[in-house]
Amino acid sequence: MKVGIFDSGVGGITVLKKAVEKLPGVDYIYYSDNLHVPYGTKLKEEVAGYVNEVMEFLLSKGVEVVVIACNTATSIAAHNLREKYNIPIIGMEPAVKLAVDSLNKGKILVTATSLTLKEEKYKQLISRVDQEGRVESLPLAHLVTYAEQGIFEDQIVVDYLKEMLAPYDWIQFSGIVLGCTHFVYYKDIFKKILPSYVKVFDGNEGTIQHLKEVISEKEIIDHSKKGQVTFYYSGKEAPNILESYMKKIK
Structure with a gap:
């Protein structure tokens, strides 16, 4: 099982860390759209365009589920993404x-x-x-x-x-x-x-609980085996930069 998680920047890594803790047997691709961060100060149309580009990238990597680890992107684009793409798309909202x-x-x-x-x-x-x-x-x-x-x-x-x-x-x-x-x-x-x-x-805990439910409907994951996490910085693989952020989360 391969799950894509994305955010405008590094905020979604707080969601990724919770996902790895709760669902360690899953392979994750994390996409930080650092070229366009922050989403929260931009026009809706701009954000929608950025999110579509990220989705196409994640799908090209073979993800089977996508988590929009960004409240702003969820509020603007989640509905249209679910109509456009035939895979589970999990959004976020303030708790x-x-x-x-x-x-x-x-x-x-x-x-x-x-x-x-x-x-x-x-x-x-x-x-x-x-x-x-x-x-x-x-x-x-x-x-x-x-x-x-x-x-x-x-x-x-x-x-x-x-x-x-x-x-x-x-x-x-x-x-x-x-x-x-x-x-x-x-x-x-x-x-x-x-x-x-x-x-x-x-809202991180609730989002990962939703992810767990979606994954359980698709297949049984062996969580005794550790999955792989791959980090991308606006399309470029960047493991060291983004992995360091996970250590900042307590």
């Missing part, structure tokens, strides 16, 4: 439902890229799961830039997050959703900055 269902009271702050938060798909998600108006939204575009530059624990990240989170009265909040795979690199910093009672959510 708002999980947060709302898990927390009985208190507000929930959803962080993501500006484009994800503007998309109709996100608005429909909020309308569907947030009947009590508990959810607020905050774009954090700089985190994508920091991750792509390999800036993870520097004071500049801490200062940025403190500045962006400062306007909120956290006594009223019980949870925060990391609605971009790049943000998962900074989960520990969020936890250090925020009060201990604020629970941090991301």
Whole structure:
């Protein structure tokens, strides 16, 4: 079984790492579209074009399932991709439902890229799961830039997050959703900055559970044997650069 996972950059590696942990017997191809990162600040039409190019590349490598490890790309292109290609395509969305269902009271702050938060798909998600108006939204575009530059624990990240989170009265909040795979690199910093009672959510676990279900319907995988992971940087194989990012994820 060969699975393709892609993102605008290195954020999707947080999804890849979870996949390798949960489904080690699968072969993975990870595609980082670094020539076009970030997706979250571009026009929808541009992103749709980039995603189609990535899909064609992954299919040329023989993948049988594709995971769009990017909330922005999912919101813009997943529907059309599923109509165009006859293979399972698993997307991502901010883990708002999980947060709302898990927390009985208190507000929930959803962080993501500006484009994800503007998309109709996100608005429909909020309308569907947030009947009590508990959810607020905050774009954090700089985190994508920091991750792509390999800036993870520097004071500049801490200062940025403190500045962006400062306007909120956290006594009223019980949870925060990391609605971009790049943000998962900074989960520990969020936890250090925020009060201990604020629970941090991301969609990676749910996405890999979905992948596990899809794979189990197609074939039985021997997870006692370790699969192969191949990394591509916009079409060029780049194992050392991208593999180093997996070590940054705690």
